[in-house]
Amino acid sequence: MLIRSICLFLVLSANLYAQDCNFTISGRIIDNNEGTTLEFANIYINELSQGCVSDSLGYFFLDNLCPDNYHLTISHVGCNDANFYLELTKDTFLTVDLNHNDQVLDDILIIGKALSDDSQIQHSISETTIQDNALTKLADLTAEIPGVSSLKTGYGVSKPIIQGNYGNRVNILNNGVPLAGQKWGTDHAPEIDPLAASSLNVIKGASALEHIGSNLGGVILIEHDLNTTDPHLHGFAGYSFETNGRGHSLSAMLKKGNEKSKFRFTSSAKKGGDKSAPDYFLNNTGFQEINASLLYKRVLNSRWDSELFASSYNTEIGILRGAHISNTTDLDLAFGREVPFFTEDEFSYEIDAPRQLVNHNLAKLTLDFSDNYKNTLKISAAIQFNQRKEYDIRRGNRTSKPTMDLDKFSFFSEIKHKRIITKNLILKSGVQNLTAKIKNDFSTGILPIIPNHISNEVGLFSILNYQYKKHDFELGFRSDYAFYDVKYITREVPRYFIDTIQNFINVSGLFVWNTQIGKKSVFNLSVGAASRAPAINELYSYGLHQGVSGFEEGDMELLPERSLKTSATFRTESNKFYELEVNGYFQNVQNFILLVPQLDIVATIRGIFPLFKYEQKDVNIFGLDFSSRFNLSRHFTSNLSASLIKGYELNVARPLINLPSNNFKLNLEYSNKKEVYIFGLKFDDINFSVEGTYTAKQSLINEELDYLPAPDAYFLLNTDFALERKLNKVNIRYFGSVTNLLNTEYRDYLNRQRYFADELGINFTLGLRVNF
Amino acid sequence: MRSFSLLIFSTLFLAITCFTSCSNDDEVIAPVEEEVITQAVYTLISQTDPTNIVIFDFLDADGEGGLDGISTVTGTLNSGTVYDGTLTFANTIEGEDITEEINEEKEEHQVFFQSTVAGMTIAYADEDANNDPVGLSSTATTGDAGTGTLTITLRHEPTKDADGVSSGDITNAGGETDIEVIFDVTVE
Numbered sequence A: 001m002l003i004r005s006i007c008l009f010l011v012l013s014a015n016l017y018a019q020d021c022n023f024t025i026s027g028r029i030i031d032n033n034e035g036t037t038l039e040f041a042n043i044y045i046n047e048l049s050q051g052c053v054s055d056s057l058g059y060f061f062l063d064n065l066c067p068d069n070y071h072l073t074i075s076h077v078g079c080n081d082a083n084f085y086l087e088l089t090k091d092t093f094l095t096v097d098l099n100h101n102d103q104v105l106d107d108i109l110i111i112g113k114a115l116s117d118d119s120q121i122q123h124s125i126s127e128t129t130i131q132d133n134a135l136t137k138l139a140d141l142t143a144e145i146p147g148v149s150s151l152k153t154g155y156g157v158s159k160p161i162i163q164g165n166y167g168n169r170v171n172i173l174n175n176g177v178p179l180a181g182q183k184w185g186t187d188h189a190p191e192i193d194p195l196a197a198s199s200l201n202v203i204k205g206a207s208a209l210e211h212i213g214s215n216l217g218g219v220i221l222i223e224h225d226l227n228t229t230d231p232h233l234h235g236f237a238g239y240s241f242e243t244n245g246r247g248h249s250l251s252a253m254l255k256k257g258n259e260k261s262k263f264r265f266t267s268s269a270k271k272g273g274d275k276s277a278p279d280y281f282l283n284n285t286g287f288q289e290i291n292a293s294l295l296y297k298r299v300l301n302s303r304w305d306s307e308l309f310a311s312s313y314n315t316e317i318g319i320l321r322g323a324h325i326s327n328t329t330d331l332d333l334a335f336g337r338e339v340p341f342f343t344e345d346e347f348s349y350e351i352d353a354p355r356q357l358v359n360h361n362l363a364k365l366t367l368d369f370s371d372n373y374k375n376t377l378k379i380s381a382a383i384q385f386n387q388r389k390e391y392d393i394r395r396g397n398r399t400s401k402p403t404m405d406l407d408k409f410s411f412f413s414e415i416k417h418k419r420i421i422t423k424n425l426i427l428k429s430g431v432q433n434l435t436a437k438i439k440n441d442f443s444t445g446i447l448p449i450i451p452n453h454i455s456n457e458v459g460l461f462s463i464l465n466y467q468y469k470k471h472d473f474e475l476g477f478r479s480d481y482a483f484y485d486v487k488y489i490t491r492e493v494p495r496y497f498i499d500t501i502q503n504f505i506n507v508s509g510l511f512v513w514n515t516q517i518g519k520k521s522v523f524n525l526s527v528g529a530a531s532r533a534p535a536i537n538e539l540y541s542y543g544l545h546q547g548v549s550g551f552e553e554g555d556m557e558l559l560p561e562r563s564l565k566t567s568a569t570f571r572t573e574s575n576k577f578y579e580l581e582v583n584g585y586f587q588n589v590q591n592f593i594l595l596v597p598q599l600d601i602v603a604t605i606r607g608i609f610p611l612f613k614y615e616q617k618d619v620n621i622f623g624l625d626f627s628s629r630f631n632l633s634r635h636f637t638s639n640l641s642a643s644l645i646k647g648y649e650l651n652v653a654r655p656l657i658n659l660p661s662n663n664f665k666l667n668l669e670y671s672n673k674k675e676v677y678i679f680g681l682k683f684d685d686i687n688f689s690v691e692g693t694y695t696a697k698q699s700l701i702n703e704e705l706d707y708l709p710a711p712d713a714y715f716l717l718n719t720d721f722a723l724e725r726k727l728n729k730v731n732i733r734y735f736g737s738v739t740n741l742l743n744t745e746y747r748d749y750l751n752r753q754r755y756f757a758d759e760l761g762i763n764f765t766l767g768l769r770v771n772f
Numbered sequence B: 001m002r003s004f005s006l007l008i009f010s011t012l013f014l015a016i017t018c019f020t021s022c023s024n025d026d027e028v029i030a031p032v033e034e035e036v037i038t039q040a041v042y043t044l045i046s047q048t049d050p051t052n053i054v055i056f057d058f059l060d061a062d063g064e065g066g067l068d069g070i071s072t073v074t075g076t077l078n079s080g081t082v083y084d085g086t087l088t089f090a091n092t093i094e095g096e097d098i099t100e101e102i103n104e105e106k107e108e109h110q111v112f113f114q115s116t117v118a119g120m121t122i123a124y125a126d127e128d129a130n131n132d133p134v135g136l137s138s139t140a141t142t143g144d145a146g147t148g149t150l151t152i153t154l155r156h157e158p159t160k161d162a163d164g165v166s167s168g169d170i171t172n173a174g175g176e177t178d179i180e181v182i183f184d185v186t187v188e
Helices: A127-132 A138-142 A328-335 A536-540 B002-018 B099-104
Strands: A023-031 A042-045 A050-053 A059-065 A069-075 A082-087 A092-098 A108-111 A122-126 A148-153 A157-162 A171-174 A199-203 A219-223 A234-242 A247-257 A261-272 A287-299 A304-318 A355-371 A375-391 A404-422 A425-440 A452-468 A471-489 A497-517 A521-532 A542-545 A550-553 A561-572 A578-598 A611-631 A636-649 A663-672 A676-678 A681-683 A685-695 A714-726 A731-739 A763-771 B039-046 B053-059 B070-074 B082-091 B109-115 B121-124 B137-141 B146-156 B176-187
Touching (some): A138 A199, A681 A714
Parallel strands (some): A023 A092
Antiparallel strands (some): A042 A069, A199 A219, A261 A287, A287 A304, A304 A355, A355 A375, A561 A578, A636 A663, A663 A685
């Protein structure tokens, strides 16, 4: 028996005359992933501020509608909202596929087979989460995903670590373009503004062969989606304020489109001052940032599409003054301090030396060809220009002169072909090239830490995907050739340039087996072998690195890293009561390159120097990522996640440094998508959550491996909320959070500035966003 | 035919992009290392016998990194003697005297002398515009015969008004160490 929930509308008085207001919109809501119908979905007409709810079979019905143009929003617990634009001229029936966002853990969307033809599992951070955390850096956002952490240098600089791999091993792609930034060290953060992205996706698996650059340590994809066909201008404008550092963020997005062409424009501006630890200000930790991006798509003809993408990222970051040291005596003195040197009682927005000025600009053109869906071809070309200036405390009025002034220009090109050979056999192949030229401004008066050079990488790949019943197999191959032409400066006096050429060939392979167990669960096994050529900074670094307070020395004799990683994932699809995902991995890397603190004495005129050298070790890294979600009642859910990781050097049986500590997270969340009245105001979507995180001590790291033993374990309590009001044509979201609610004093092993100062104290964030 | 032209186009595109390596032959001039200090020389001249000169010399010819620095002591320190001390710094790579630069910024610099030789003391003989000591000029007084070490430290941006700093105690000084050299000392 079909019971229809009929929603009657009060006809707006403005539309009373001259029109027949007797049209209907009806339809059915279907869960895209499982093919089941969805009851209790909300169907909402934005223009009329009215809506209805789908019945037990997913049907809905709206009547007495005037002919007009309407924007519909369809929402359901656990699904991403769907937005429609409709020109109502007759009775209309809609079948709405809602994308179930398979939430394991708050806001972490797991994209399975349904959305991507990549067999490896991706984890994703949604646009809403990115926007609600507008003042959070890329690496700290992705650190929400179990198995991903962030390696920090102070408070404004962080780099992602994926299952123990960081730095040059992690590949970051901005709208498909490998980020050709200046990742010379841990104090060089990826030059990305997350606010421009529509989602951040992470592939933790064995090796992602489709991309040029490192593919042995995981991939972060900065996605910029644009699938609007709405001819009206839509978007959002948002503002956030945080108390710690008195940071402000303004961001906006505009999009518009039709069947022929569409665009998406984003822009953001951020500014913050000195952050504070529970007991003192962290002087000179302010930052400012201004960014913009534009994505434009145009259909050229029935076979060809084009896309233009441009983005600009500009920032200035202050480095904690008290972390600026020059020898181990200074370091020892800094260790013993309750409060770092140069701590002041006054808050300030001022950014003095040591500081960094970074600009990154990207432009990309893509042509897409598709021939009756059997063949698709994608041709892309992109240029990137990166400028980095670092300022230090210097003698003789030189503080205003950079100690490092490096430009990087790069060109990327790619051709990808996908062929659907039979219904269950797909072949993807492609060829890529990435050329970069790096040039120092030698008027700094300091020996450059990175030499002038040109690098050229060419790679090709082929991936075969075969589906057999409930099984899905992927077999891939990739080969890369890297060429470096380096002009380095001799380390002996008198100094002169030496021109040297190095070549590397890397080969990678991947096998993935994906299978469905029962109706709801998935098992994924991936085995990947990959090799990576040593990067320029690992080979040639030579000089004082300000942010990490040490002298860094590369090794020209380094060999390519060779990795073999096996990763197995078991995931239950969400059901009424729970969902969970367990991922175990084991990675063996030969010639693993890492920066090792040299604890034996090096005598210089500055006394004993903190010296770090790039060395190679054979290592094993293994771990387990676990995440789960329990639906306690209709409105309450709880998430529990854990990341366990261990790594050691073979032969010497020493623990591997710079690995994340084991950590655990438990949260309790209340959400209500129905109308609720608070202080007489109607809200349509309410979320509130409390979260506790526990980070264990890296107890194996002792003074023989580092200048200081690893800091103690710590527990943090965080909370956040979001309220949404749906008004006529706009949707207002109020959001906020409190991090480190207990104002706990702690230091984190993965923060290089743990030698000098505590981590951040309590922070309140409040924000407002208007979606239109 | 269409796919053929596509192939041609793709190949051309690749050929252009793969081999447009820019040349690396730009004229480059080796950077001038302005800020490096490679040599510190502490000269002591006896107030009573101007021929009694002792020179403590630390030289790290290739700057930081690379080869270790070498410290040498010439001359004999006599017991119970008062010496006038002068400290000079140089960048031997660029052939530049750094002492003058430090003298111009003396409010931002201070030298600390730490001696482990019993009875040997070193007092400041100069001051900056705030009447705080600098240490480019000093007075060294020896006590009885003995051996030990002398550590000379030059700090940039120390907190000169912190407790004990103006009397030569380095403990609360902070700042960055520009120089830290250690010499073996024998008083005869």
